[in-house]
Amino acid sequence: MTTDQKLSNPPESCGGSGCGTRREFLGAATAAMATALTGCGTLSKEEFLQRNFKELSKQEVLDVIARLEKEYKAKFGKEVKVANTQPIPGVIFGYALDLSRCIGCRRCVHACVKENNQSRDPEIQWIRVLQMDKEEGVNVQHADAYYNPEEVPQEGHFYMPVQCQQCKKPPCTKVCPVGATWRDKDGIVVVDYNWCIGCRYCMAACPYGARHFNWGEPHLPADQLNPNTHYLGNRPRPKGVVEKCTFCIQRTRNGQYPACAEICPTGSRKFGNLLDKDSEIRYVLENKRVFKFKEDLNTQPNFFYFYGV
Amino acid sequence: MKNLRPSVPPHPVPPPPCGPVARKGSSMRLPTLSTLAAGLLILLGSSAFADPPAKPPSAKAEEPAIQEGIQVPKPPFSEGIFPCTSCHDGKSQKPDPRRRELTGMHGDIVLEHGPASRWCLDCHDTNNRDSLHLASGEKIPFTASYQLCGQCHGDKYRDWRVGVHGKRTGNWNGAKQYLLCVNCHNPHSPRFKALKPMAPPARPEQIQARKGGAR
Numbered sequence: 172m173t174t175d176q177k178l179s180n181p182p183e184s185c186g187g188s189g190c191g192t193r194r195e196f197l198g199a200a201t202a203a204m205a206t207a208l209t210g211c212g213t214l215s216k217e218e219f220l221q222r223n224f225k226e227l228s229k230q231e232v233l234d235v236i237a238r239l240e241k242e243y244k245a246k247f248g249k250e251v252k253v254a255n256t257q258p259i260p261g262v263i264f265g266y267a268l269d270l271s272r273c274i275g276c277r278r279c280v281h282a283c284v285k286e287n288n289q290s291r292d293p294e295i296q297w298i299r300v301l302q303m304d305k306e307e308g309v310n311v312q313h314a315d316a317y318y319n320p321e322e323v324p325q326e327g328h329f330y331m332p333v334q335c336q337q338c339k340k341p342p343c344t345k346v347c348p349v350g351a352t353w354r355d356k357d358g359i360v361v362v363d364y365n366w367c368i369g370c371r372y373c374m375a376a377c378p379y380g381a382r383h384f385n386w387g388e389p390h391l392p393a394d395q396l397n398p399n400t401h402y403l404g405n406r407p408r409p410k411g412v413v414e415k416c417t418f419c420i421q422r423t424r425n426g427q428y429p430a431c432a433e434i435c436p437t438g439s440r441k442f443g444n445l446l447d448k449d450s451e452i453r454y455v456l457e458n459k460r461v462f463k464f465k466e467d468l469n470t471q472p473n474f475f476y477f478y479g480v
Numbered sequence: 481m482k483n484l485r486p487s488v489p490p491h492p493v494p495p496p497p498c499g500p501v502a503r504k505g506s507s508m509r510l511p512t513l514s515t516l517a518a519g520l521l522i523l524l525g526s527s528a529f530a531d532p533p534a535k536p537p538s539a540k541a542e543e544p545a546i547q548e549g550i551q552v553p554k555p556p557f558s559e560g561i562f563p564c565t566s567c568h569d570g571k572s573q574k575p576d577p578r579r580r581e582l583t584g585m586h587g588d589i590v591l592e593h594g595p596a597s598r599w600c601l602d603c604h605d606t607n608n609r610d611s612l613h614l615a616s617g618e619k620i621p622f623t624a625s626y627q628l629c630g631q632c633h634g635d636k637y638r639d640w641r642v643g644v645h646g647k648r649t650g651n652w653n654g655a656k657q658y659l660l661c662v663n664c665h666n667p668h669s670p671r672f673k674a675l676k677p678m679a680p681p682a683r684p685e686q687i688q689a690r691k692g693g694a695r
Contacts, residue, residue: 262653269644277678293687317683322674426651437672438647438664450652451643459644479644 223350224363224402235365236402243407247393254401256424258357264418265358265445266429267455268332269479270309272439275300275323275330279431279440283334286419286430287405288397290389297416298334298431299380305329309464309476334431335360335381335416336464336472343373343382352413358445358473359418361403369411378465382415418442445473555622555662562622564609575606592669603628603667629661636661 201216217238221227227235236253243251280298289295301314305327314331324330341360344352351366352373374382388410400406401421408414419429423442427433432440443452455461459477555562567573567585579599582589591598605611611619612628620627630637639645643656646664650656664672 259653274672274675275677276675277680280681281678293682296681299681317680319677319680321676323677324674423652426653428649428652433649435647436664436675438645438659441644443652447653451648454642455644479639 218365221365223366225350225353232402239402239406246407247391247396249393249396249398251396251398251400251406253406254399254421255403256401256421258355258359259424260356261444261446263358263445263473264337264423265443265452265456265473265475266337266418266432267441267452267459267461267475267477269437269439269441270329270331270476271478271480272437273300273330273332273435274437275302275318275325275328275332276436278434278436279332282430282434283416283419285395286397286422287417288391288400288407289383289414290385290387290391290408291395292390293387295383295385295389295414297381297383297414298332300330300332302328302330309462331476332431333379333381333464334474335418336379336470336474337416337418339471339473340469342376342378342468342470346372346376348372355403357424359403359420359423360415361417361420362413362415363403364406364408364412364414367412369413371413373413378468378470382413384413385410439479553657553659553663555625555660557622562610564604568609570607577601577606589668592671593667623660625667626661629667 201219215238217234221235222231224232224235232255236255239253240251243253277300280296280300283289283297284291284294287297289297299316301311301316302318302325303309303315304313307313309331318325318328337354337358337360339354339358341354344354344360348370349366349368351368352360352362354360369384371382371384374384385408389408391407396407397405399421401417401424404417404420419427419431423429428442429440432442441451441455443450445452445456447453455477456475459479461475461477463472463475568575582600603612605613605619608619611621612625613619614628615631626637626640630640636645640661646661647659648656661667
């Protein structure tokens with residue numbers, strides 16, 4: 172009897188008082204473990220116990236979204252809408268970028284940051300514009316992402332923005348040990364930030380450098396927050412998760428163009444449904460000189476580069 | 481999600497005097513009998529449509545958009561310059577078709593668009609300054625200036641009509657906002673102007689330096 176009591180008694184921390192039953196003890200232990208494991212004391216029990224997003228029932232998804240919206244309101248002091256818009260049947264998104272027109276002005280990079288609620292300090296950017304030598308052609312050995320002249324385009328150079336290529340065979344989803352990232356039915360590769368454990372295998376696997384990690388708590392001022400968000404897209408992220416371009420899932424699943432395509436002053440960015448034979452994107456693929464970046468890796472991107480002239 | 485590519489027949493179809501025609505199902509690559517007939521009709525009766533409708537120019541400017549269901553933005557006129565007929569009314573200001581250096585008005589316009597072979601009245605209509613005219617003499621409103629550009633830049637015009645050249649905004653599966661050629665290219669100096677690039681990304685070492693080492 173005495174040994175039993177000793178076993179059921181928690182260690183010194185509870186001191187015998189207030190932890191009367193086994194259930195209470197386990198509940199406290201779970202909470203303590205959650206704190207210890209995540210290094211984050213603010214994690215709620217619901218958040219800690221949330222399962223993979225793909226396994227949730229409809230009601231559970233609604234509960235999760237309601238919880239997130241409440242949390243964001245408390246954090247940012249304004250209403251944030253977290254949508255869970257599903258893929259449109261009969262749609263696979265494709266993107267084509269005109270290398271003969273892009274002038275490397277980086278309007279897309281910053282429009283993307285604004286739209287997708289990336290951390291502002293340090294700033295995470297989903298698009299990286301590479302300045303390349305015309306003499307070298309598309310050669311990442313001769314690429315500079317940090318160019319900053321007075322004016323672009325610079326003589327003898329061309330510009331190649333690189334973002335997530337939304338591969339048909341994405342190596343990033345293959346290596347994820349927990350299934351926190353997957354390719355949705357419309358071809359968008361998404362991340363469940365609540366399921367991501369931050370191991371960064373996907374970043375190592377991605378040959379395009381398209382995935383980015385929140386090393387610190389993302390710094391996003393409330394007045395710069397875009398309140399129109401999607402669960403798998405631009406909702407505010409926690410520390411320690413990987414994020415990436417989602418073709419502006421919160422916009423494109425509602426029929427809009429992605430923010431980068433909307434802002435481009437040269438009209439280099441073309442977006443549409445690959446399954447619609449009358450779409451702009453199909454015209455580009457059928458009539459222009461098109462290539463895929465790092466095609467030899469067989470990632471089969473749905474992001475294409477072309478020469479409009 | 482159906483056909484959203486504006487398919488414009490080679491010549492404007494009579495009822496809408498101008499503008500890209502976004503009709504479902506018709507493909508620009510297959511000129512239909514009706515298109516050819518429309519073209520023929522234009523050739524025969526172009527004078528009938530060349531007359532500007534008896535409407536104020538502002539109403540006319542919005543017409544193509546309404547008819548086609550396509551939002552064409554207003555041409556980027558300088559402030560207070562349109563309608564041109566407020567000065568060029570044909571009475572106080574007699575049209576002078578001689579090719580010359582402009583000294584009084586419009587001295588700020590620098591023609592860098594083949595200046596050796598081109599002059600104002602090659603595109604602007606001598607007798608109705610609120611219109612442009614094609615090489616054929618057919619008058620077109622400023623909102624349909626792409627037809628004028630397309631006379632020489634046919635390859636760009638074709639690409640523009642199918643949505644490859646130029647920018648489209650709005651919905652990939654619905655209503656789109658189009659831009660006219662002149663929204664990006666100044667017709668008097670059409671080369672796309674260089675821009676100042678926005679801020680480059682921070683280098684990894686810069687992030688560490690600012691934060692006092694890796695976090």
